[in-house]
Amino acid sequence: MNTALQKVLENMESVIIGEKENLEYLLVALLSEGHVLLEGLPGVGKTKLALALSKSIDGEFKRVQFTPDVLPSDITGYYLYNRMTGEMDYKEGAALCNFLLADEINRASPRVQSSLLEAMEERQVTIEGETRRLPSPFMVIATQNAVENEGTYPLPEAQLDRFFMKLYITYPVRRDWREILNRYEYEDPMGKLAPVMSNQTLLNLREQAKEVLVNEKLKDYLLDVIEAIANHEAIKIGINPRGSLALIKGAKAWALLNGRDYVIPDDVQKVIVPIIGHRIRLKSGYEASLEHVERIIKEALRKVQIVV
Structure with missing residues (x-):
């Protein structure tokens, strides 16, 4: 890290x-x-x-x-x-x-x-x-x-x-x-927390995150995942362009967090649920719970071939 x-x-x-x-x-x-x-x-x-x-x-x-x-x-x-x-x-x-x-x-x-x-x-x-x-x-x-x-x-x-x-x-x-x-029995340790x-x-790290490489094959993989989610029978509204950009940014940040200057499919898979889960909408008759949305996203991930 x-x-x-x-x-x-x-x-x-x-x-x-x-x-x-x-x-x-x-x-x-x-x-x-x-x-x-x-x-x-x-x-x-x-x-x-x-x-x-x-x-x-x-x-x-x-x-x-x-x-x-x-x-x-x-x-x-x-x-x-x-x-x-x-x-x-x-x-x-x-x-x-x-x-x-x-x-x-x-x-x-x-x-x-x-x-x-x-x-x-x-x-x-x-x-x-x-x-x-x-x-x-x-x-x-x-x-x-x-x-x-x-x-x-x-x-x-x-x-x-x-x-x-x-x-x-x-x-x-x-x-x-x-x-x-x-840890909290006698005092709240939050009071002693200091900046590190x-x-x-932070601004320098943000610039580093922007420079993390996302190759064209990885972008194809991301678009395939977006299409697979949109084509699921339960989906009414899929991922919008803002959501796809957020997904790329999140994958870059996850890669940097883990000491890499390039994105791999695992990075996309790791951040997709918290970034995308609240953006998609399900058709009436489908349970709009976190567990159901997460299951739909993971089903879509399994259908998409992982690139190298």
Whole structure:
């Protein structure tokens, strides 16, 4: 594994137990300049996962607890009249940071959810006709509970598609559960977590990820996989162009994470479910569960001949 990224992973694993794969996926999204949606039952550590990543990178972190009374201006910022100067002063919103934790995003109104769209896609916010660029890097990590639908606003497909990955956090196995009890019994180790990577190092790694080689045979393999998924009897809407680009970026990042400067089919197979699973839609009559979607994707992978 890449040495610098190994340090970040080990730093996160000092406070997050039993979630190595999801931590690796977070690093893939970080390298790919993507945003992540975390879903799981209450109390399984979604917020801590986001905090562990943001605290491991030397950047500015902000958190918004989404509720029905949160306003779009809380995200984008607003202008306030200054009596002393007679001018309008800009007050920064939560989006003006490197890592934005959108906690329980589905509890905010659709207007507030849509205020994130420009920030996530264009890396900018517009207030009263004036556009402000967001810092680099900029990453949104949003959470939502898998239960408690009352008082929530499901994310529209357009916004779901803006998330590079959707990760599911589940209950730990018994061995990891015991380690959580031991490590968190007397104090929260999150308070002692310190950055192990600078913003500039991260930006350099992102440039390295862009240079990872994807040959034409690998692109043919990826397109064959996309077609196989689209042609499955259960699929209503397959992978769109944004999703295919995300898949290439994710495969490049996974290759870099594992110390390679070229992509192999295994890289595509490793990242395809968290990148594609939330983008495809099933026909009515088919169970739209994670397990079913994952099974469809794996069936498609088995049908496609692996290139070398």
